[in-house]
Amino acid sequence: MVQQWGRTLAGEPGGSVLVDVGTSTVSGVRGPGAPELAAKIGYVGHPVLQTLALDAADTAALGSHFARTGLLYEQPRVSDDDTFTDPFGVEWLWSQGAPAPLNHPLEDADPPAVARHPRPEWPRLVQPAPRTGGAARPLVVADAPCSGLIETCFQLRNSWQFMMDITDNWRVANALLDWALESVATGYERMLAALPSPPDVVLYGDDYGYQGGMFLSDEDFRTFVRPRLRTLFSRIRRQTAAAVCFHCCGAVASILPDLADLGVELVNLQYDAKGMELDRVRAQLPASMVLHGYTDLLALGHALAKDDRRSIAVLTDELVRSAPVVAAPVDSLATEEELFAVARAAHFVRALTDDDIERLRRLGPVREVLDRAAAAAAHEVPRLAGGTPSPEPAHQSSTERR
Template identity: 25%
Template sequence: MMNSRQRVNMALNHQEPDRIPFDPGGTVLTSIHVNAYRNLRRYLGLPEKEVEVMDVFQQIAVVDEDVRQKLGCDCRNVAPRSSATFKIVVDEDSMPGYRFFYDEWGIGWRMPKDGGFYYDMFHHPFANSTSIDDIKNFPWPDPVDPVRFANLKESARHVAEDLGEPVILGGLAAGFVELAAWTRGFARFYPDLVTNLDWMTYLMDTIIDLKLAYWEVALPLVGDYADVVQEADDLAGQFGLLINPETYRKIIKPRHKKIMDFIKARTNAKIFFHSCGAIREIIPDMIEIGIDIINPVQVSAVGMESAALKRDFGKDITFWGGLVDTQGVFTT
């Protein structure tokens, strides 16, 4: 009988494993909200326990070993730590009705104390910036702080050798498009792509340099234990792309290619790319620049019918997901 690592790698190489690999909570991009997770534990007849949070922003749960065993989870995340100079500190008192914090990138996040499910952004550090000097002088996170990589190699070895599971290696942060939008604010990010392009591309390229510096250390450190490397950028909404295809291909795609080329020059691991929404129009572009895996496959979005995606792109790319029905499931 094959183990989880063999099973996942066969599927990623477009071979037929003994069964379809299953990932109910193996990574921060494929896990479950803490409220739903508590309900899942009750449904499975497992004892109540304090739920560990994997991602504070989205309130994503760490899936415990008893649930993993019960469901047969094949995947496991190996992620870097925060830098030595940063720790999330949630303020419960200073903003009436909310709990809030600032992340490592200076972005402010808040969640209603009553009825809140996740944190929304309320502060964008470059919202009022007019100069490239603001970007140059910003206190950026240190992507190569040794604390980030503490125990990373041993964790990867343990997952691969002792557990027989694939190593899904996490990145430094969200995608460069997302981080540019989050630090600038959406209301200014999209116009900047047209009217303030020099400033915006300088911001994007600064973020990319930080991401590449992280991969420069992480990939050789983990070495052949890495089976999958995670990157992301949400590029679409329910009905289509958030950026028109011409702008994507002129500004975004070459920068994504730079990241993918950098990663592929340093590892044989497959590149997992998370991008929500109706991305069908640019799936050929993603294949062209070296993306191996698309997640989450939001089947409720326009053009994202799973059978058609498999028919048209299945020989060139792996679909990791395919059950994301945001409007049908999340509202129940």
């Protein structure tokens, strides 16, 4: 597994495909959609999305080559009207399987008020990496400790107000971005310093667009956001040699070269947004950059359940053509049923041998190969134990001692 990871990061297209399920805010399941599992686990990896902090035994049962490490949050206290407040002071409403910001603490703030806004208190518990060694050990994902720069500004200010600030009130926009940069960077520094062993991947997530376009113009992204991303990743790199996976939703084709220029090793993009077709995405990224979660594993899981051979063929063809690649969900999953559908797809992908992948790459969909992998994925996904993620006290970091 570790050898295949090295080949994947080196951009070598050959070999089997690694699978990441249940380890992060991108590949995990949201607790409110899996209430029994949430009650057993007791911790979430993200204070707003409430993605469950699954342990290594459960992620392995789901078919993942990866396991989670990172901060552990207690599940938020949700009121009778389904609202809760996050560590940044934003009030949220949980509705239709997802959180929506309800009250923004800095919506009317001027720059001095932004600077005075209280910093979040970071959790004192971390989920350690599995204590297994050797080539068969799971690869380890350090989950994002919080939202990214733009999402943090949207949550604190109100998305429409912040976008107006970028155009009409750049002093407030800069104050918000500076506050977000320091808070987010500190979150990563404290998490990475607190982990008892180093991860293989660090996840960073931020959304720069919707399905049809960008939130900001390309020029505004390059003026306000890109320089701060460079600073953020520089601070992360000082803490770890792990690869960085950049998750970004939206139609961001026009800034793909900018994202690649940040030096990240993996990108997790919204495959169905405008202009984000595989050939166009691949043409704008370095050949060695790993696509994480580009092919929709949830759709593949549903296709396997229905024995929809056309969809299985199309999705598998896209997966092997997108190499180097890590198979993963496109985004966090709303329910336990979706998690098990993705697990079915994960077992299908894991059943594809090195030779199978090579045949599919050279010849396109091969029925014999697909049928054999589908048969391997047909078994019932085991019920998850819902083990507690063995929380450990966070080691005191130099940032925290200061």
